[in-house]
Each structure stands twice: as C-alpha cells, then as structure tokens.
Amino acid sequence: MAEVVLLDVWGSPFGQRCQIALAEKGVAYEFKEEDLSNKSPLLLQSNPVHKKIPVLIHDGKPVCESLIIVQYIDEVWSDGAPLLPADPYARAQARFWGDFVDKKFYECGTRLWKLKGEALQEAKKEFIEILKVLEAELGDKKYFGGDTFGYVDIALAPLCAWFYTYETFAGFSVEAEAPKLVMWGRRCIERESVAKMLHDPLKVYESVCQFKKKLGVE
Numbered sequence: 659m660a661e662v663v664l665l666d667v668w669g670s671p672f673g674q675r676c677q678i679a680l681a682e683k684g685v686a687y688e689f690k691e692e693d694l695s696n697k698s699p700l701l702l703q704s705n706p707v708h709k710k711i712p713v714l715i716h717d718g719k720p721v722c723e724s725l726i727i728v729q730y731i732d733e734v735w736s737d738g739a740p741l742l743p744a745d746p747y748a749r750a751q752a753r754f755w756g757d758f759v760d761k762k763f764y765e766c767g768t769r770l771w772k773l774k775g776e777a778l779q780e781a782k783k784e785f786i787e788i789l790k791v792l793e794a795e796l797g798d799k800k801y802f803g804g805d806t807f808g809y810v811d812i813a814l815a816p817l818c819a820w821f822y823t824y825e826t827f828a829g830f831s832v833e834a835e836a837p838k839l840v841m842w843g844r845r846c847i848e849r850e851s852v853a854k855m856l857h858d859p860l861k862v863y864e865s866v867c868q869f870k871k872k873l874g875v876e
C-alpha cells in the first residue's frame with residue numbers, strides 16, 4: 659500500500675478538507691474511492707467506530723474524522739506552511755471555529771435541503787444567523803486566520819460549493835446576507851489546492867436532488 663492513502667468519495671466536503679490540506683503541504687497520496695453502499699473491508703477495518711469516509715491511512719495507520727486528519731497532516735508534514743497557528747490560544751480559537759463549522763454551519767445547512775414548510779423556514783433563519791456569525795468572525799481579514807490560508811478556511815471552503823444548493827432549497831442569497839464570506843470563498847477558490855478539489859455547485863445540487871430521491875425526502 660502507498661505510504662499515504664485517502665479513503666474518500668466524490669463530492670464529500672469532509673474528504674475535500676483532507677485533499678486540500680494534502681495539496682497545501684504537497685503530499686502525494688493514493689485516492690481510493692469508496693462505495694458507501696458497499697463499504698470496503700479496508701474502510702470497515704480502518705474506521706470501525708463510525709465506518710465513514712474520509713480516512714487517511716499513513717504508513718498503514720488510519721486516522722479518522724476530517725478535522726482531526728487536517729490537524730494530523732499539519733503536524734506530520736510540519737515543514738510546509740503551517741495550517742494551524744503556533745500560539746496555543748490561537749490554535750484553540752481555530753479549533754473552535756472548525757468545530758462551529760461542523761456543529762452549526764454543516765448541520766443547519768443539511769436541514770436546508772432536507773426539510774420543508776415551517777421547519778425549513780426556521781432552519782433558514784438559523785442558517786442566516788450562522789452566516790452572520792461567520793461573517794463577523796472573518797471581518798476584514800483575508801482568511802479566517804489572518805493573512806494566511808489555514809485550518810478554518812480548509813474546514814469551510816469545501817462548503818462554498820454547497821451555497822447554491824442551500825440557496826435554491828431555502829430561497830435566499832448567501833451574498834446578500836454575508837457578502838464578505840462570499841468574497842472570502844472567491845479568494846479561497848483562487849488557490850490551486852481549493853480550485854482542484856471543489857466541485858461545480860450545479861453538480862453538487864444535482865447530486866443532492868438524486869440523494870433526496872434515494873432517501874425518499876422529496
């Protein structure tokens with residue numbers, strides 16, 4: 659097996675975080691596409707607890723959970739530009755915002771395409787508040803960590819390809835609610851590491867429509 663292997667699927671924002679971090683560090687790796695309806699023995703062995711992608715396998719040892727993988731990549735390939743700041747307090751802050759992206763942004767974003775009616779309207783209101791919290795945290799900085807692209811940017815950038823899906827299902831404009839965040843997203847997409855991984859927002863939308871049909875939540 660190659661020294662670095664990534665178990666992943668097309669379009670996963672979690673997998674894309676790992677791909678962006680690996681690209682930022684210039685690490686060569688083997689991409690192994692998983693079929694989540696028929697998980698490989700390697701995935702089940704490597705992530706026996708959650709049985710989810712992405713999993714990074716480094717020298718035969720698996721690391722699970724995308725944000726933990728990004729931190730691991732930063733620590734192992736420490737000679738590249740750092741993704742997390744050196745200062746312990748700034749590191750804790752970066753981890754806080756990464757966690758916020760998962761627990762609030764991603765979680766609420768998922769409700770935008772799953773729910774309908776009153777519940778959807780509530781989720782939309784909550785999502786707009788979340789956008790504004792992130793917009794305030796970004797402020798006038800180039801990236802979330804300041805002048806350099808890093809951990810929080812990697813946590814959130816893959817979800818930029820989902821903005822169109824959120825907007826279409828919930829009926830609002832991310833740009834009207836959080837213009838600085840949209841500008842930040844455009845800056846991120848200018849980076850090769852992000853541009854290469856990010857999918858066409860229309861394709862993400864189509865795949866969500868197909869997934870909804872599969873789930874029976876039309």
Ligand code: GS8
Pocket residue numbers: 670671672694709710711712722723724725
């Ligand atoms: C989430 C990974 C995840 O949801 C992380 O790595 O950050 N907190 C984790 N992976 C999904 C695919 S992407 O939507 C997955 O593997 N699902 C398979 C399953 O639930 O059986």
